[in-house]
Amino acid sequence: MNIVIVNGSPRANSRTKKLNQIILKKHDLKYIDLSEMEIPFFDGTDEQKHNIHVVNWMDAIENAEAVIFTTPEYHGGMSGLLKNATDFLGSKHLKDKPVAIIATAGGGKGGINALNNLRIVLRSLYANVIAKQIVIDPNDFISDESNLSNEIHLSIDEVINQLKKQVNVENMLI
Ligand SMILES: Cc1cc2nc3c(=O)[nH]c(=O)nc-3n(C[C@H](O)[C@H](O)[C@H](O)COP(=O)(O)O)c2cc1C
8 A cells, every 4th residue: 555654844853754764664654755855945836846856746645545744843833844845735636635644742732733734734635634643742752762652653553554444445435
């Protein structure tokens, strides 16, 4: 199954990126790291539609059967990197597609605003964002941030299982 996970953090020593790497060790997913893609700032010109990074991004999301978007919470919202990347997408890339969202936060009850922000943006792209969502706090990481707590692993497993079930239902309906 073609499930894509997207790292939406621009930071070099990013916890969101570490989260992605931990998930990829356990689950067979395709990986898009927006911090390495050099997607330009969206300016609405046709020229950008031929930019190789933009084309790769749009194709990967369009061809995915399901997508997991991961973002840090920055000042109560998703990262600018991820928001800019979503501006290149339209409903043809995400309409009715099963999507999950995960936020990496600073602790102190952060993360929910980034999730709500991302959910609204994805809803406007007609994605089918599943109800279960996850906030990862710094203390959810263990072993020098090379792994996550068991509780978080179980939540991630559940999210991925839900996405797979949704994809199977969609395929039965076609
Ligand atoms: C510019 C900036 C703004 C932040 N704003 C918030 C915030 O509003 N809420 C929160 O919980 N954490 C906030 N944090 C903390 C980050 O969410 C936290 O460090 C998280 O691990 C960042 O993910 P990253 O390591 O992928 O950048 C902020 C961090 C930065 C750099």
